[in-house]
Structures are given as structure tokens and as C-alpha cells.
Amino acid sequence: MVTLEKSGSAGSVRTEAVCRHFRMGESVIRAVDGISLQIGAGEFVALLGSSGSGKSSLLNLIAGLDRPTGGAVVVNGANLAEMSSAELCRYRRHSVGMVFQAFNLIGRMTLLENVELPLRFAETERGGRQALAREALRRVGLESRMTHRPSQLSGGEQQRAALARALVNRPRLLLADEPTGNLDSHTGIEILELLREWNEQFGMTLVLVTHERALAERYAQRLVFLADGKVTADHGNFGC
Amino acid sequence: MKTGDLVELAARNIRESVLRNALTTLGVGVGVASLVAMLALGIGLQQLAGRRLARSGLFDTIAVTSRRSLRGFDRGPGGEAGPSAESRPLDEPARLEIAQLPGVLEAVPDLRFLAEVRYEGKPHLAVVVAGLPPSARDTDAFDNLQGRFFSSPAAAEVILQVQFADELLGVRERPDDSSAKLNVQTATLIGKELTLRYAERVSAEVAAAAAPPASGKRGGGGNPPSAAAPPAPPLSAMAGFSVVPHERALRIAAVTDHDPEGLRGAAGARLFLPLQMAESLHALLPAGLRASEPDFSNSPAYPSLSVRVKSPNRVEAVEEAIRKMGFRTYSILDATRSLRRFFAVLDLFLGIFGSLALAVAALGIVNTLVMAILERRREIGIMKAVGASDGDVKMLFLAEAAVLGLLGGVLGVAMGWVMGRLINAGANLFLRRQNLPAEKLWSVPGWLVGGAILFAVLVSMIAGLYPAARAARLDPVEALRYE
Numbered sequence: 001m002v003t004l005e006k007s008g009s010a011g012s013v014r015t016e017a018v019c020r021h022f023r024m025g026e027s028v029i030r031a032v033d034g035i036s037l038q039i040g041a042g043e044f045v046a047l048l049g050s051s052g053s054g055k056s057s058l059l060n061l062i063a064g065l066d067r068p069t070g071g072a073v074v075v076n077g078a079n080l081a082e083m084s085s086a087e088l089c090r091y092r093r094h095s096v097g098m099v100f101q102a103f104n105l106i107g108r109m110t111l112l113e114n115v116e117l118p119l120r121f122a123e124t125e126r127g128g129r130q131a132l133a134r135e136a137l138r139r140v141g142l143e144s145r146m147t148h149r150p151s152q153l154s155g156g157e158q159q160r161a162a163l164a165r166a167l168v169n170r171p172r173l174l175l176a177d178e179p180t181g182n183l184d185s186h187t188g189i190e191i192l193e194l195l196r197e198w199n200e201q202f203g204m205t206l207v208l209v210t211h212e213r214a215l216a217e218r219y220a221q222r223l224v225f226l227a228d229g230k231v232t233a234d235h236g237n238f239g240c
Numbered sequence: 241m242k243t244g245d246l247v248e249l250a251a252r253n254i255r256e257s258v259l260r261n262a263l264t265t266l267g268v269g270v271g272v273a274s275l276v277a278m279l280a281l282g283i284g285l286q287q288l289a290g291r292r293l294a295r296s297g298l299f300d301t302i303a304v305t306s307r308r309s310l311r312g313f314d315r316g317p318g319g320e321a322g323p324s325a326e327s328r329p330l331d332e333p334a335r336l337e338i339a340q341l342p343g344v345l346e347a348v349p350d351l352r353f354l355a356e357v358r359y360e361g362k363p364h365l366a367v368v369v370a371g372l373p374p375s376a377r378d379t380d381a382f383d384n385l386q387g388r389f390f391s392s393p394a395a396a397e398v399i400l401q402v403q404f405a406d407e408l409l410g411v412r413e414r415p416d417d418s419s420a421k422l423n424v425q426t427a428t429l430i431g432k433e434l435t436l437r438y439a440e441r442v443s444a445e446v447a448a449a450a451a452p453p454a455s456g457k458r459g460g461g462g463n464p465p466s467a468a469a470p471p472a473p474p475l476s477a478m479a480g481f482s483v484v485p486h487e488r489a490l491r492i493a494a495v496t497d498h499d500p501e502g503l504r505g506a507a508g509a510r511l512f513l514p515l516q517m518a519e520s521l522h523a524l525l526p527a528g529l530r531a532s533e534p535d536f537s538n539s540p541a542y543p544s545l546s547v548r549v550k551s552p553n554r555v556e557a558v559e560e561a562i563r564k565m566g567f568r569t570y571s572i573l574d575a576t577r578s579l580r581r582f583f584a585v586l587d588l589f590l591g592i593f594g595s596l597a598l599a600v601a602a603l604g605i606v607n608t609l610v611m612a613i614l615e616r617r618r619e620i621g622i623m624k625a626v627g628a629s630d631g632d633v634k635m636l637f638l639a640e641a642a643v644l645g646l647l648g649g650v651l652g653v654a655m656g657w658v659m660g661r662l663i664n665a666g667a668n669l670f671l672r673r674q675n676l677p678a679e680k681l682w683s684v685p686g687w688l689v690g691g692a693i694l695f696a697v698l699v700s701m702i703a704g705l706y707p708a709a710r711a712a713r714l715d716p717v718e719a720l721r722y723e
Contacts, residue, residue: 065625065716065717066715089627089628090627093627104621104622108253109252121623123242
């Protein structure tokens with residue numbers, strides 16, 4: 001049984017002048033250029049910006065998939081920039097869940113196996129692992145499709161399965177990178193409804209990267225606008 | 241990740257690319273099969289040679305002689321002729337003591353004496369007679385026997401060497417003609433009776449009591465076997481025994497075509513008796529003539545003993561123990577060492593040639609896994625995003641390599657076994673056409689099966705090291721971006 005409970009500062013994110021620069025020959029690409037942000041635990045924040053603005057790069061830094069070239073990313077009080085590979089791996093395994101635009105389910109596995117995958121790396125016992133994966137799939141309404149492979153599902157179903165996989169380790173921080181990008185508007189709304197439900201119900205911190213301003217304004221509590229690797233605007237979404 | 245999950249995921253990934261992985265497995269299988277077939281052939285040849293040598297009785301046998309007897313012969317009276325404290329006669333108590341040594345199968349005396357044979361009223365023929373222990377039946381000297389081996393250790397039977405059989409039949413006269421072969425004529429001898437005339441050693445008391453001698457049928461004509469042949473007066477009355485000629489009727493049990501010079505413990509003999517029966521004849525042995533030794537007793541000294549040990553490995557230790565007892569020993573242990581060295585080198589070379597195919601197969605594994613990394617780049621990114629460590633990814637690819645190696649190893653052993661059977665069948669077909677007996681040239685012992693599979697897994701994992709390290713190094717962000 002998946003249980004997500006509200007907790008104090010768990011899931012809080014703070015970036016301090018974080019930079020991610022890429023060297024391409026002679027030139028330097030500043031994907032993230034000195035961003036300082038404070039995201040409170042349980043907050044639903046949308047990162048908005050055009051393509052190449054640095055929102056996905058910032059999300060990867062918060063997810064611990066990438067390391068900053070400068071500054072700090074502090075999650076739950078721990079600076080990801082100072083963590084070893086093993087510590088970052090443990091962080092990704094237990095503290096953060098990720099959802100991608102392209103769903104990123106493994107095509108050769110069934111939905112159940114896909115959802116079980118993070119639990120395998122977390123060395124959860126087989127019995128408990130299956131129960132958790134089934135419960136996560138039930139939450140996203142896919143209990144009848146557990147033995148199907150991703151290719152046998154619609155885009156919306158695949159994204160819900162990806163959400164179940166992100167949820168199964170009971171993370172305090174959920175990072176969604178354009179989760180509606182490959183979906184029609186109706187399905188996209190379904191997914192965002194699900195995200196908001198978890199955010200409200202379990203107090204899970206949610207960082208949503210999107211270029212669809214209307215959706216962000218409808219669901220997120222706070223909108224952060226990025227351009228050229230910098231924050232251009234950061235304000236509460238009072239219409240939400 | 242837990243080992244069970246690792247193997248499960250690896251096996252699952254292999255099942256997904258059935259054709260490519262099946263071809264890679266087949267490649268490993270062919271490599272292992274070639275290795276197994278080569279080594280099985282080397283082992284088979286080694287075992288064949290070992291069996292042959294063991295049956296020759298040369299490599300597990302120690303010849304034992306007395307130090308004392310030689311001294312007695314070499315040194316004059318008044319010198320250092322007296323036996324040293326350590327030396328002792330090679331008599332029955334000594335034989336029994338040697339037979340009790342650990343690792344000794346048997347210690348049999350080399351009984352050999354000169355005698356005359358009369359067959360169907362033809363003139364007497366001189367011949368060297370030897371006693372054979374029952375174990376001689378298992379040596380290759382009696383592989384090709386016309387007739388049957390002695391029916392019992394004390395049977396009144398003889399086995400003739402084929403050249404001597406020809407002489408008896410009057411077919412040839414030159415005893416050194418080695419062209420003699422078992423044929424229909426020699427077969428006619430089997431079951432017939434011949435008369436053996438020999439010099440019997442009788443203790444002085446018995447001889448005196450029996451005078452005029454009546455201890456059997458006296459020899460009629462022909463040449464006496466030695467100067468000791470005339471019945472009276474006894475040659476060595478002083479030493480406590482007499483020599484009297486004696487005759488004994490014996491049935492011809494078999495004819496052997498073995499070279500008389502090659503027979504263990506019976507070199508030069510052309511007529512063989514069961515050992516126990518030969519002992520019961522009390523024939524005068526050459527060593528018995530050395531009767532001037534002051535402590536000559538009624539227990540006669542043997543000229544030499546043949547000591548058979550359980551395996552050639554024990555020869556050295558047993559030889560040492562016998563030497564400590566005060567006897568001389570001789571064995572051809574060094575020859576077995578050379579043989580072992582030869583087969584070790586042969587196995588090494590066969591193994592190297594066999595491994596070449598496996599090395600090529602290992603390149604196939606590298607190729608398969610590198611291709612898998614390219615195909616599964618995004619999957620590796622996903623695994624890292626959901627919590628896989630670099631080590632997890634590395635271990636997963638290594639496990640896949642190991643599973644490929646395991647499957648290839650099992651397949652290869654099966655293929656190698658079939659190849660070996662075919663080689664054996666082909667070789668035996670050839671041998672049969674050459675009128676030679678079939679041989680087992682090929683052998684797959686259990687350790688080779690286990691070793692080959694383990695080796696295949698090991699080689700596959702070594703081949704998987706580079707792809708696994710490459711997969712582990714993949715940047716998850718880059719990998720997730722990969723289409």
C-alpha cells in the first residue's frame with residue numbers, strides 16, 4: 001500500500017546561483033546561469049520558458065541527473081553538488097520521482113515491471129515490490145493493464161504508468177519535464193489533475209517544466225519564467 | 241541490485257533479442273566445443289598411453305635385488321665379504337615385509353631357471369623357464385594369447401612363447417627369429433602335454449635319506465641343464481643341499497606372441513609356469529648356486545623381486561622404503577615423468593588451439609554487448625534516472641555476458657561431446673580397417689565439463705568488461721536525450 005504523508009521540510013529545494021555551462025569548442029553555452037530559487041516543501045511550481053531557456057537543464061540539476069558547474073542545489077538541506085555518485089544515486093532512488101515528456105518507459109517490459117524497476121534498484125523484497133507496484137498502478141487507473149507493454153497503451157496511459165513509476169518509491173519531490181508535451185489537451189489535463197491531486201493530498205513538492213502557460217496558470221501555485229538560463233520572473237499564481 | 245534481480249533482468253534482456261543473442265551464444269558454443277574436443281582428445285590420448293603403460297607393467301614396477309648377493313660374488317674370502325649390518329638376504333620374510341609396505345600391490349619373486357623340454361619324442365630343447373604371478377594376466381604381454389591363461393596359480397600348465405613353440409614343432413631353429421607368429425600350427429600345441437626336465441634343489445638330509453634318489457622320474461637322455469645335473473654326488477653337500485634332475489609333465493595352456501625380451505620379470509624366458517607351481521618345483525635358481533655363504537639357510541634367497549605398486553606416483557616412496565630395508569631397487573620412474581611432461585605440453589597446445597575459437601567468440605560477445613548499449617542507450621538513462629547506480633548498470637551488462645557465456649558453455653560442451661564421439665568413431669573405423677583393435681581416443685571427464693563452462697563464463701565476462709564499463713559511464717542526461 002502506497003502511503004504518502006505530509007511532512008515538514010522534506011521536499012524543499014533551494015538553488016544558490018546555480019550554473020550549468022557547457023563548453024562547445026571555443027564557445028560556452030550557459031544553459032543555467034546563476035539561478036537562485038527557493039521552493040518550499042509541498043509547493044507546486046511551474047518553470048516556464050521557450051525552448052533552450054534552461055528549464056529542463058535546471059530540472060536535471062534538481063533531479064541529481066546532472067551536476068552544476070557552479071553554485072549549489074540544496075534539497076532537503078543536502079547540497080547535491082557535493083554529493084558523490086553513490087549518494088546522488090541514492091537520492092534519485094529514494095527522494096525524487098521523475099516524469100518525462102517521452103514517458104521513458106522501457107518497451108521490453110510490462111507496465112508492472114516498469115513500475116517495479118525503481119524498487120529493484122532500491123533492493124525491495126520481491127513480494128513487497130509487486131504489492132507497491134500494483135498499488136501505484138491502481139492509483140493511476142491502470143490495474144487492468146499491468147501485463148501490457150507500453151506499446152500496447154495510449155499516450156495518456158503511458159504517461160500515467162510513468163507517473164506510477166515516479167510515485168512507487170514514495171518520493172517527497174516530483175519533477176515533471178513537459179509531461180503533457182506528447183499528449184492531446186484532454187489527456188494532458190487528466191495528467192495535471194492527477195499531479196495536483198497528489199500535490200494537495202500528500203504534500204509532495206512538484207516542479208513542472210512546461211511551455212504551455214495556460215496549463216501552468218491553471219494548476220501551478222507559482223510560476224517561474226526562464227530565458228537564456230536566467231530567471232526573468234517569479235511570482236505566485238493568484239488565479240490558481 | 242540483488243543478484244537474483246540482476247540475473248532475472250539479464251536473462252530477460254537476452255530473451256528480447258533472440259536472434260542476435262542466439263548467434264552470439266552459438267559463437268561461444270563453437271569456441272567451447274573446439275576447446276572441449278581438443279582437450280578431450282589430449283586427455284583421451286593421455287589416458288590411452290597411461291593405460292597402455294600401466295598394462296606394460298613397466299612404470300608401476302620396482303625391481304628389487306639384494307646388496308648382499310652381489311657382495312658375495314664380487315669379493316673374495318677374508319676381505320669385506322661379510323654382510324654389512326644393513327644388508328639382508330632377499331628371502332621370503334623380506335618379500336613378505338616388502339609386500340606389506342603401503343602402496344605395494346604385490347611383491348613376487350623372479351623365478352627363472354634353465355630347463356629342457358621334450359615334446360612328442362623329439363630331441364630335448366633347452367629353454368629358460370619363468371614363473372608368472374596371476375597378475376601377469378592383466379599385462380599387455382598376454383593381450384594376444386592363443387589359448388587361455390593358467391587355470392589356477394598352481395596348475396600344471398605352461399604358456400609357450402611363439403618362437404619356442406615353432407622350435408617345438410620343428411618349424412624353425414633359430415630362436416632369435418622374431419618373425420614367428422601365432423598360426424594354425426601353433427594352435428595345435430594347445431592342450432598337448434610336454435615334459436619339463438630341470439635341476440631340483442633337494443636339501444642334503446632329504447637327498448641322503450632318499451639315496452638312491454627316488455624323488456621322481458629321473459631324466460633319461462639329452463644334455464643336462466647345467467653342471468649340477470648329475471644326480472650324485474651332490475654338488476653342494478657342504479652347503480646342505482643336493483641337486484637332482486627331475487621331470488614333470490605339463491599341459492600346454494596357451495601360446496603368446498609377445499617378445500620374450502619385453503616381459504616384465506621374465507625377460508629372456510620362453511616358457512612360463514604359474515608362479516606358485518614354479519615355486520613348488522624347487523628348481524635350482526642361479527642364486528641358489530651361491531651356496532657358500534656362511535648363513536645359508538633353508539629359506540632360499542631370490543635373485544630379485546618384482547614389486548608392483550598401486551600407481552606410478554607411489555614408486556618413489558616405495559623405492560625409498562625398500563632401499564631403507566637394505567635392498568637395491570630399480571625403476572623407470574623418470575620415463576613416466578617425461579611422459580607426463582609431454583602430455584602436459586600437448587594438452588597446453590591443444591588447449592591454446594581450442595581457445596582460439598573461444599577468443600573469436602569473445603569478440604562476438606563484445607560486439608553484441610556494444611550493439612546492445614547503442615540500442616539501449618535510452619534504457620540505461622531511464623535506469624539511472626530511477627535509481628540505478630553505475631555499478632548496477634555495469635553488473636547488469638556483465639551478468640548478460642555471463643548468461644551468454646553460460647548458455648554458450650553448455651551448448652559448447654554438448655557440441656564438443658558430439659564432436660569427440662565423431663572423432664572417436666572415425667578413428668576406430670580407420671583402426672578397424674587396419675586390423676587394429678578399437679581404442680578410446682577421446683575422454684570428457686567431469687572436471688572438463690565444469691571447467692569448460694566456467695571458462696566460457698569467465699571469458700564472456702572478461703569480454704563484457706569493456707561494454708559494461710562503457711554502459712556504466714553513460715551520462716544519464718545524454719542517454720535520455722538519445723532517440
